[in-house]
Amino acid sequence: MSLRIGDGRKAHVFVVDRYSLPVHIHRLFCGVKNPRREGGFSGKWGLYACLKCIRVGDIVFFYQRRIDEPQEHRGFRGIYEVASEPFFDENDVEWGSNKVLGKCPYCGVTYPEKFDDEKERSYCVGCRKTLPTGQHIVPNRLLIKPLQFFEKCVDDNTAYVDQTDPGMLWTMLFRKVYGPGRERSVTPILPEEARKLVRLLERVNEGLKGELTSNPYVPKHPQPIQVNLGPGPKVKCEHVLQAWLMDNIDKDIPVLKDIVGPRKELEWFGNEVMYGIGGDKVDVLTLHMRDGIRFKATVFELKDDEVVADDVRQIERYSYWISQLATANAEPRVKSLTLQPVMVGNSFRKEALSVMKSYGWKEINIPYLWGGCKVTILPPIGLTYRVERGTIKFDFEAPPSK
DSSP, rough: OOOOBBBBBBBBEEEEEETHHHHHHHHHHHEEEEEESSSTTSSHHHHHHHHHHHHHOOOOEEEEOOOOSOOSSSSSEEEEEEEOOEEEOOOOOEEEEEEEBBBTTTTTTOSSSSEEEETEEEEEEOOOHHHOOOOOBOOOOEEEEEEEOOSSSSSSSIIOOOSSSSOOHHHHHHHHHHHTTTTSEEEEEEEEHHHHHHHHHHHHHOOOOOOOOOOOOOOOOEEOOOOOOOSSSSSSSHHHHHHHHHHHHHHOOHHHHHHOGGGGEEEEEEEEEEOSSSOEEEEEEEEEEEEEEEEEEEEEEOOEEEEEEHHTHHHHHHHHHHHHHHHHHOSSSSSSEEEEEEEEEEEEEHHHHHHHHHOOOOEEEETTTTTTEEEEEEOOEEEEEEEHHHHHHHEEOOOOOO
């Protein structure tokens, strides 16, 4: 199957289980929970950033996590297309005996349920009442439509261990290996990772497409998911800045567009991109393509307050590994790449600017088995941001090198 991925069309993986999967695929929507905590990697604004990364027309895969089913009945499933902007809806959605909740059926709380390991039950964090088995509170949603429905899933061994298909699910693997706390209910995946999943789904299903019976869910009172920046001049937490950036990175924002470049060259962008076993990740990554070949990667490190010297020194830690992430499995192969680090903060300490000025152009060679890849690491760019009249404005603190 020929499926366009890249050139601005991204792919995302939503986590489900055997209870919620039938509701999502037959009622044609996906979603994430509504955390009570606002900040942090898995807080409300962190998940909003993931939702704001998604565009209508993007591709969706589901990952069915394990409960008690056999290995061959859980894994990656697909393939769907995003059909709406993200929204909030408290209404329940049903398919057969399965139900996805919009709120607690007893007290109306929309926060995620908690699981009691000792009693093996889920309960509402508001009223503490036990929820029916397999019912999850998922009010943040997106509508989808089927692109290609495959009956069989791609199990974990086929996805992560089998070496008969080229490439690897780099960013997904590190979330799985690192374990609890790094798993997410939605995550963007690289174009080459999405293509691999398509190939594996076709192979596992021997090219056979299934028939999907559907009854599309129509939200009754959807509320748009909005990024509240607050009064300024700073945002209240880093992930608010990240959510706003994901919502606007491809919208020709002054100053920012000078870094992102022409939209026709913006192949991909994503947030909370993992690249290492220890949970190492970058806040925002953009990939750029020209004449059908990836030629540049830009890493944004975000700070809601001031940027300090240690923040800048992160460049040394991620440069080599992000260079590999952006080139190792790229299609077509990349023999030359430019890596542009960008620091974003409300202000910069003098020591941070001194460290930034100490970085010159640097070249590294990655000796792949198929040949070398030359990577040019550019001096970091510094951007200051400020919240002003409901939007964010940027200025160069350390402009791009010439």
